[in-house]
Amino acid sequence: MSLNFWKPGATGPGSNLDRDSQTEENVLTSAPFYSSSSYSLQSIQAQREHLPIFKHRDKLLYSIEKYGVNIVVGQTGCGKTTQLPQFLREAGWASDGRVIACTQPRRVAATSVAARVATEVGTTLGAEVGYTIRFEDVSSKEETRILYLTDGMLFRETLVDPLLSRYSVIMASSSISLSSCVHQYSNSFKVDEAHERSVYTDLLLGVLKKIRRKRPTLRIIVSSATLDASTFLEYFTSAMSPEEAAVVSLEGRMYPVEVAYLCEPTPDYVGKAAEVAWNINLQQGPGDILVFLTGREDIERCLEELSEFIPLSPPHVTRLAPLALHAGLTTDEQLQVFVPAEIGTRKVIVSTNIAEASVTIEGIKFVIDCGFVKIRIYNPTTALASLATVPISVASATQRAGRAGRTSPGICYRLYPLSLFNSLPSVTPPEITRTDMTTAILQLKSIGIDDLMKFEWLTAPPAESVLRAFEGLFAAAMIDDRGHLSVVGEQVAECPVEVGIARMLFQSKEFQCGEEILTIAAMTTVQDVFIIPDGAPGALAELQRRKFTAEEGDHLTLLNAFNAFSRYGRSSTWCKAHALSFRAMSRAVSIRSQLKKYMQRFKLPLDSCEGDAKRLRRCLVSGYWRNGARWVADGTYRSVRGDKILHVHPTSVLFTRKPRSGWVVFHEMEETKKTQ
DNA sequence: GAGCACTGC
Structure with missing residues (x-):
């Protein structure tokens, strides 16, 4: 059986498509986290100096001194998130009680990076180095000089302190970039780069740009993936302030990942994924396989198809250990993917996008990428949310491929032709363009940003989405007919x-x-x-x-x-x-x-x-009176608003029951296969 | 009769 893949050679078309981003460096992976006691301070210092970012220290500090906004571009694992705040502290940016903030899009990232940096600084976590996430504040008002926090948390702080006056530098990571970060559940569960911008990232950057005008001493650092850098640069510079922002680029070491494409598009990427995984097992040397599919259903079918190959296995061939990975699994089940395979066995982890952004598994040498992802889409006209399977972005494809090269050179098999890769969008549209904006707008109003037309969005939400949000806020008496926040609106915003x-x-x-x-x-x-x-x-x-x-x-x-x-x-x-x-x-x-x-x-x-x-x-x-619906004789419902035909979701207890009064209020409305 | 990408405050 042939793989029927075309591998662009060094001179072939596409070989320079994303050469640098298809490879990933690997610097910190051998350093376990919470075992700081086994390291002398000297060896920690040696490790720090070994990081690619170290030789850029002076360049970075100079640029931060000179420019109000710095966009720092660096490969995963170059040490941006851990080192830069330390450089800043050493250079005096945390003197006189000032604080250096570093935001992370995930809770785990904030806590584990803070733990690492506390070790490097030689302080107890929560003293000079701390973190703040929802439900957990491990920091000290008096002592903490470097604070890691989720971007949602920092945005929330603007409700209390609109100028974020205790911070001298705010480093906003639009991506998580640390290669050796230990998850609370296991010492091999790692956090890594996420390209997507959350609504909070966007709101925060908008507010920071505004704060900079009132408080020019504040320094902003945006840690960015290569593909996003120009967006941020254009956002912060303007004709009025061409000298406001600069891009600092940090190169690093990396392992090469070879990329192979299918010659023809496949109508069944699930079956193809199973077939390719099986062929890798027959033809390639050791190394685990990570398969990217879109959802639970795909994953289960792929595992089924894989299990049909297994009895056909020639006697001396490596045994396959197929595993599923998606957010619906229990923690115990998820942890199975981190257990190293037994000798003579190869793991095949069939995963959703969770393995692209939230979870890093060591030992992956082969990646199979179906080229699709499920994202949540919001239609402001109908106020309906839905999950749609869409082609991934170049950034995602790159990130997925990079999963194969963390510990050694690897191969990524893309289950689509190169021509299709070339037509992919460069990044996934940011969340702000495809989500309900009601809460976000209420919060903006609450921090005094009343005129949303004047707010400088990094990417503006669709006008209709803003309109829909206003309508909802007005109906809920959060704002008055002139768009001003009501007393209860002020409280609800909190x-x-x-x-x-x-x-x-x-x-x-x-x-x-x-x-x-x-x-x-x-x-x-x-x-x-x-x-x-x-x-x-x-x-x-x-x-x-x-x-x-x-x-x-x-x-x-x-x-x-x-x-x-x-x-x-x-x-x-x-x-x-x-x-x-x-x-x-x-x-x-x-x-x-x-x-x-x-x-x-x-x-x-x-x-x-x-x-x-x-x-x-x-x-x-x-x-929830706006979400009223009445039962009709055929078992469906009609919404009070818009008289739309609605069906009860199978996860509801009313799926198998009829409401006594004939009326219901529902919590949310979603478009599914049933309503399409 | 029919469904479950992923975060965050």
């Missing part, structure tokens, strides 16, 4: 939940059910509470859920599940037995206690409705 939930919390005073609404608010905020078992239909999960099922619907079912979880000691084994996600439940506990603080601050009573479901339901309606 709450870290969506507007409907916040409204519900505020209304609970009237219906005397704060205690229960608080739980429902927390439970609706976390997703994937009920585990759907692998393979066959969700019959088992449904059966388990019946124990919690409330005739009144999903909100009360969630309430029952949470209360039962609390009653039985919040244990993970109990969760397992009842097909509940322990991760989701624990998160609900944290969110609940955080929201409780907001309720106390706003003097909202925590009354219990004492089992009076009617009061609860009325409170739910007061928050």
Whole structure:
């Protein structure tokens, strides 16, 4: 069996397409994290000096002194995130109580990078070096000089301190770039580069640009992937201030990744992926395989097809150990992919995009890339969100390929022709262009950015999306008819939940059910509470859920599940037995206690409705009245707004039931295969 | 009768 791939040679077309980005350097990978005690300070210093960024130290510091905004471009692992804040501190940017902030798009990234840097600086985590993420503040107002935090956290700080006055330098990472970062669950679970810009990254950069005008001493550093650098440069420079920003480029060492393309497009990338993986096993030397597919369904089918090859295996051929990786798995299941394969066995990890941005697995030598990704799309005209399978960007394809070259040279098999690669968009459209903007606009208003036409967006959200958000805010009485924030709007802007939930919390005073609404608010905020078992239909999960099922619907079912979880000691084994996600439940506990603080601050009573479901339901309606729908005889629903035909989602308890009154309020509306 | 990319406050 031939692979039927075409490999562009050194002189072939496409060989210079993205040569530098198809290879990845690998510098820090041998340094384990939390074992700092085994390292002398001297060897840490030696390691630091070994990083590619070290020889750029003076160049960087000079440029930061000179330019207000620096866009730093460097390969994964060059040490930007860990070293640059230290250089700045050593150069005096953290003197006189000033703080150097470094934002990260992920919680894990913020905590693990902070831990690493604390070790390098020789301080306790939370003293001179600290981190702040939702639910966890390991920093000290007096002592902390280098602070790692999620971009959402720093954006939130602008609500309290609009000029972010305690910071001298703010380094915003639009990508996570550290090659040796240890995850809390395992010492091989690593965080790596993510190209996507979150809504918060965009809002934060917009606010920072504004702050720079009022406070020119503030320095901004944008850590960027190569493909985004010019976007940032153009954003920060203008005819008025051509000297405002500069790009600093850091080259690094890397392992080459050879890229192979299919000669013809394939109609079935799932089957092809299985076939290619099997051929790699027959024809190539040792090294694990990472397959990128779009979702759970694809992954399960691919694993099935792979298992059909296995009995055909010639006796002396390496055994294949197929594994799935997606966010729906439990933590234990996810951790399986990090367990090294036994001798004579090769792992094939079939994964969603989670392995592109959030998770790095060591030992991957072969990557198979289907060329697609599922992204969430929001249609502001219909206010419908949907998941769409779309071609990936060049940046994604590059990132995926790079997964093969972390520890040695590798090969990436793209399941599409080179001609298709050449037609891919360079980056995925930023989240701000494809998401509901209601909360974001409320928060912008709350920090005094009232005229959104004047706000300098890095990428503007679609006009219709802004309009839809205004409409929603007005209907919820968050703004008045002139677009000004109301008193309750001001308070709701502070709450870290969506507007409907916040409204519900505020209304609970009237219906005397704060205690229960608080739980429902927390439970609706976390997703994937009920585990759907692998393979066959969700019959088992449904059966388990019946124990919690409330005739009144999903909100009360969630309430029952949470209360039962609390009653039985919040244990993970109990969760397992009842097909509940322990991760989701624990998160609900944290969110609940955080929201409780907001309720106390706003003097909202925590009354219990004492089992009076009617009061609860009325409170739910007061928050979500715009999401009303009525049952019709054919089993579908009609929305109150727009009279649209709606179907109950299979994950709802009402999927198999008819509402007694004939009316429902729904939490969200999504476009699926069913409605298309 | 039918569905589950991924974060973050």
